[in-house]
Amino acid sequence: MTIAVNLLWCVPGDVGGSEEYLCRQLVGLAAHDVRTTVFAPKGFARAHPEVAAVHDVVEAAHDCRSRPRRMLTESTWLRRKTRGASLVHHGGGTLPGRYRRPTVLTIHDLQYRQYPEYFAPKRLTYLRTVMPRSARAADLITVPSDFVKRTVVDAYGVDPERIAIVPHGVDDSLSRDLTPEAELRTKFDLGVAPLLVYPAATFPHKGHRFLIDVADRHWSHLGYRLVLMGGVGNADEAVRKQLADSRVARAVTHVGRVSERDRNGLIRMAHALVFPSEYEGFGAPVIEAMQIGIPVVTSNRACLPEVVGEAGVVLSLQEDLWASVPDVVRLRRTELVQRGIERVAQFSTSASGAALAEAYERLGVR
Numbered sequence: 187m188t189i190a191v192n193l194l195w196c197v198p199g200d201v202g203g204s205e206e207y208l209c210r211q212l213v214g215l216a217a218h219d220v221r222t223t224v225f226a227p228k229g230f231a232r233a234h235p236e237v238a239a240v241h242d243v244v245e246a247a248h249d250c251r252s253r254p255r256r257m258l259t260e261s262t263w264l265r266r267k268t269r270g271a272s273l274v275h276h277g278g279g280t281l282p283g284r285y286r287r288p289t290v291l292t293i294h295d296l297q298y299r300q301y302p303e304y305f306a307p308k309r310l311t312y313l314r315t316v317m318p319r320s321a322r323a324a325d326l327i328t329v330p331s332d333f334v335k336r337t338v339v340d341a342y343g344v345d346p347e348r349i350a351i352v353p354h355g356v357d358d359s360l361s362r363d364l365t366p367e368a369e370l371r372t373k374f375d376l377g378v379a380p381l382l383v384y385p386a387a388t389f390p391h392k393g394h395r396f397l398i399d400v401a402d403r404h405w406s407h408l409g410y411r412l413v414l415m416g417g418v419g420n421a422d423e424a425v426r427k428q429l430a431d432s433r434v435a436r437a438v439t440h441v442g443r444v445s446e447r448d449r450n451g452l453i454r455m456a457h458a459l460v461f462p463s464e465y466e467g468f469g470a471p472v473i474e475a476m477q478i479g480i481p482v483v484t485s486n487r488a489c490l491p492e493v494v495g496e497a498g499v500v501l502s503l504q505e506d507l508w509a510s511v512p513d514v515v516r517l518r519r520t521e522l523v524q525r526g527i528e529r530v531a532q533f534s535t536s537a538s539g540a541a542l543a544e545a546y547e548r549l550g551v552r
Contacts, residue, residue, distance in 0.1 A: 189222040189551060190271040191241075194250050194260055195278030196226060198233035202387060202417075203354075203470050204294045207330065208277045209234050210355045214539020216240035220552065222275075225264055227251075257282065273551040281320040288549045291324035292352075293317070295467030295488075296337045297391065304390045304420070318342050328352045328545050330468035333489035350545040354470045355538030356477045356530065364478075365451035373448075374441050379411040382511070383456040385449055385471050386463065389419035393462035393485070396503060398428050398438055404509035406437035412460075413452055414440045454478050458515040461485065462503060469493050473533045476526030481515045483508075497529035498522065 191212065196205050212224065213236055223242045224230075227250035231238040244267065250256040260282035268274050268286050275290040276282070298305050298313040305313070321327060321342045327349045329335045335349045370376065382405065386392040394414060401412035414425075429440055444452070453459055459475035461484040469490050472482045482498035484490045491500050499514055499522070501507045515522065546552065 188272045189220070189546060190268040190274045191222045191224045192260065192264060192274060192276045192278070192282075193224055193226040193230065194246060194256050194264065196230065197250055198227070198230060199417075200251070203468070204278070206470065207294070207354050207468070208292070209237050210357075210535050211352065211538045211542050212237050212241055214355050214535035214537070215542050216539070217536050218539050218543045220539070220543050220546070223271075225267060227256075260285075273546060273549055275546075276320075276324075279320070280316045281323055288325040288551075289323070290326045290328060290545060290549065291320055292328045293321065293334060293338055294330065295334055295465070296341055297465050297467075299337070299341055300465055301391055306420075324348075326350060326545060326549055328542065330354055331489040331492055333492055334467045350541070350548065352541040352545060353533055353538055354468050354473060355533055355535035356470070356474050357535045358477065360450050360474055361454070361478045363447055363450060364454050365445075365447045367451065367455040370448060370451050370455065374413070374439060374452075376411065376413070376439060379409055380457045380512075381411055381413050381452070381455060382458055382460050383413045383415070383452050384460050384462075385415050385453065386461075387417040387419040388422040388425045390421040391464040392419070392421070393464060393503065394421065394425045395428055396505070397460060397462050397508075398425070398434060400505055400508045400511075401437045402431075402434045403505070405512060408512050410457065410512050412438045413456070414438065415442065415444050415449060415452060417443045450478060453480060456480055457512060458483055460508075460511060461490070462508070463487065463490065464503070466490055466493075472498060473530055476530040479523055479527065481519055481522035482526060483511050483515065495529055497525035 225244050228245045228248055230245055231243045246259055261284040265284050273288050274286050277292045279293050302310055321344055329351055330353055338344055339346050388394055453475055458481040461472050463485055465488045472484055472494055475482050484494055484498055484500055486500050486502050
C-alpha cells in the first residue's frame with residue numbers, strides 16, 4: 187500500500203456534495219494510473235461501485251453513522267491498517283486524534299465560521315476545536331476553490347504554499363443518464379409549465395425561502411414553476427411551512443430527494459438552474475448544469491462567482507433582480523449554454539484527478 191484514503195466519515199447519502207466530490211476525484215485519479223486503498227464505512231463499496239472498480243476498498247465493521255465510534259475507529263483500526271502507507275489522505279476536513287504521516291487533509295469549506303448559527307452547539311464546538319488543529323498539523327491541504335484557500339489562510343494562518351486547489355470534477359455521463367421529460371412531468375405532476383430547478387438540501391444558507399418568495403411573487407405570473415429537489419436539512423420545517431400556503435403550491439413543487447437519473451432529467455428539462463446559496467466551498471450543481479446543457483443563475487456569494495466565471499448569470503440576493511431571471515435567461519439562452527459547455531471543460535473528472543495526483547506528488551508520493 188502506497189496511498190491510503192480515509193473516507194470513514196463518508197456515510198453514503200448523508201454527507202452531501204463532499205461525497206460526490208471525493209468519489210469523482212478518486213475515479214479521476216485512477217485515470218492517471220494512481221491507485222489507492224480506500225478505508226470506508228460498511229456498505230460503501232455497494233453504494234459506490236465506480237470507486238471499488240478502480241481502487242481497493244477496505245470497509246470498517248460498522249456504518250460509521252455514530253461520530254464517536256467513527257472517531258475511535260480512525261484513531262485505532264485505521265491507524266493500524268495504514269501502517270506502511272507512504273501517505274494518508276483524510277477527506278473529511280479533520281484529522282483523527284492519532285494518525286500517520288505524511289498527511290493530506292481535504293477541507294471542503296469553513297462555513298461554520300461565517301454562519302455559526304446554522305450549526306448545532308456540539309457540532310460547532312467540535313469544529314472550532316478540531317479544524318484549526320487539523321489544518322495546522324496537516325502536511326498538505328487540498329481545497330476545492332481559491333475562495334476556500336483564502337479563507338483557510340485567513341482563519342488559521344496556514345502558509346498558502348501548503349494548500350493545493352483540487353476542483354470538483356464532472357463527466358459526460360450526467361447528460362446521458364437521465365429520466366425522459368414526459369416521464370418526469372407525469373411522475374411529479376408538473377403539467378406543461380416551463381421549469382426553474384434548484385437541487386439542494388434544505389439548509390438555511392441554501393436560500394430556499396428567498397427563492398420560494400421570488401417564485402410566488404414573480405415567476406408564477408410569467409407561467410414558470412419552481413422545482414425544488416434535495417434532502418432534508420435543518421431548515422426543512424420552515425421551508426415546508428412556507429410551501430403549505432395554497433398560493434405558493436401553485437408556483438412551487440418540492441420533490442425532495444430523487445434518484446440521480448431523475449435529478450439529471452429535471453435539470454435537463456429546465457429553463458435554467460437557479461442557485462441562490464449564501465455559502466459554498468465550490469457549488470458543484472452549477473457546473474453539473476453546464477455539463478447537462480442548461481443556463482445557470484447563481485448568487486454572488488462565496489466561491490460561486492469564481493466557479494461560474496462568465497458562463498452564468500451572477501446576481502446579488504435582491505428579489506427585484508431575481509424577478510427578471512426567466513426573461514434574462516430567455517434572451518441569453520444560446521450564449522449561456524455555449525459558455526457553460528466551454529467552462530465545464532475545466533472541471534472534468536480527469537482534471538480533478540490530475541490535480542489530486544499533483545498534490546500527492548508534492549509530498550513525494552505517486
